[in-house]
Amino acid sequence: MNSFAATTVAHPNIALIKYWGNLDDEWNIPANSSLSMTLGKLWTQVRLVADQQLDRDLLRIDGAIASPEAQARVSQFLDQIRRLSGKAFFCRIESSSNFPRGSGIASSAAAFAALALAAARVFGLSTEPQELSRLARLGSGSACRSIFGGFVEWIGGQDHRSSYAVPIAPPQHWELVDCVAVVSTAHKAVSSRAGHRLAKTSPLQPCRVQSAPQRLEACRRAILERDFELLTQVVELDSNLMHSVMMTSQPPLFYWQAETLGIMELVRQWRSEGAAVCYTIDAGPNVHVLTLADQAERVREKLSQINGVQTVIVAPVGEGASFVEG
Ligand code: PMV
Numbered sequence: 001m002n003s004f005a006a007t008t009v010a011h012p013n014i015a016l017i018k019y020w021g022n023l024d025d026e027w028n029i030p031a032n033s034s035l036s037m038t039l040g041k042l043w044t045q046v047r048l049v050a051d052q053q054l055d056r057d058l059l060r061i062d063g064a065i066a067s068p069e070a071q072a073r074v075s076q077f078l079d080q081i082r083r084l085s086g087k088a089f090f091c092r093i094e095s096s097s098n099f100p101r102g103s104g105i106a107s108s109a110a111a112f113a114a115l116a117l118a119a120a121r122v123f124g125l126s127t128e129p130q131e132l133s134r135l136a137r138l139g140s141g142s143a144c145r146s147i148f149g150g151f152v153e154w155i156g157g158q159d160h161r162s163s164y165a166v167p168i169a170p171p172q173h174w175e176l177v178d179c180v181a182v183v184s185t186a187h188k189a190v191s192s193r194a195g196h197r198l199a200k201t202s203p204l205q206p207c208r209v210q211s212a213p214q215r216l217e218a219c220r221r222a223i224l225e226r227d228f229e230l231l232t233q234v235v236e237l238d239s240n241l242m243h244s245v246m247m248t249s250q251p252p253l254f255y256w257q258a259e260t261l262g263i264m265e266l267v268r269q270w271r272s273e274g275a276a277v278c279y280t281i282d283a284g285p286n287v288h289v290l291t292l293a294d295q296a297e298r299v300r301e302k303l304s305q306i307n308g309v310q311t312v313i314v315a316p317v318g319e320g321a322s323f324v325e326g
Pocket residue numbers: 014015017018019020034106108109140141142143192193196282283
């Protein structure tokens with residue numbers, strides 16, 4: 001055994017060009033490439049300890065024994081690690097985060113990015129970033145992007161080898177801030193894992209997938225040229241398209257609530273008054289409002305005054321996954 005334990009930290013990310021639907025559900029090979037911003041200040045720390053006495057994996061989240069579903073998901077991920085490494089031992093996994101689960105911030109992305117890094121160390125697999133990105137993808141597709149900091153593209157690919165993320169600009173490149181208006185912390189009724197499987201039942205999915213490369217190209221350009229206007233156009237369009245697919249799946253998925261639509265409307269209004277703001281929404285009702293660092297405090301204040309907004313989480317651009325010493 002290379003090492004018996006590892007402690008790592010990783011950050012969630014918000015997709016600017018969304019991943020929704022797979023070519024291959026087992027390996028999380030996405031229907032389209034996507035692009036995200038890693039979120040700083042929010043983190044998930046994972047400690048993984050290999051224990052030859054155990055006869056199964058044991059997961060604790062924020063100090064408490066995890067639900068059977070969460071245990072099974074992590075164990076399935078570690079099964080793949082065991083297969084790839086040829087090592088058969090089980091592990092104790094402790095995960096803790098500084099942001100609430102179910103707050104509209106994909107906790108699985110940060111958790112599986114941190115877990116992939118820890119597992120690679122403990123099971124003696126490569127810790128080369130591209131390889132880690134492939135591993136993290138097996139736990140949760142979007143986790144492959146959280147291996148890297150800054151602005152990150154997930155090259156969709158066709159199979160396990162060709163599907164991984166690459167950084168396109170470092171965190172310092174552009175001072176964007178994500179202000180997440182939390183309108184509900186209830187656990188989502190349909191997980192993104194189940195949602196990916198439904199995507200192909202929407203007649204709109206082929207159109208979304210076919211036009212995704214153009215939006216990704218425009219989004220990449222907006223980031224590289226720090227063009228907030230172009231970013232706004234492409235990010236809102238892409239989010240609206242993903243939700244159109246969700247709403248037209250069989251059965252349909254409606255993640256938005258009345259408050260969600262109200263905030264979208266206000267964001268458009270603030271923009272018409274001169275603010276640099278745009279929205280994007282993941283598989284839940286909470287609204288991610290992107291803005292520039294010098295406007296973030298004002299945006300946070302305005303969002304927190306809206307009826308129905310429980311809290312506003314503010315995150316700048318963050319770093320990639322890393323080891324924690326000790
Ligand atoms: O990685 P998953 O399976 O949790 O899916 C993420 C799906 C979205 O958050 C809605 C979009 C994305 O690209 O992150």
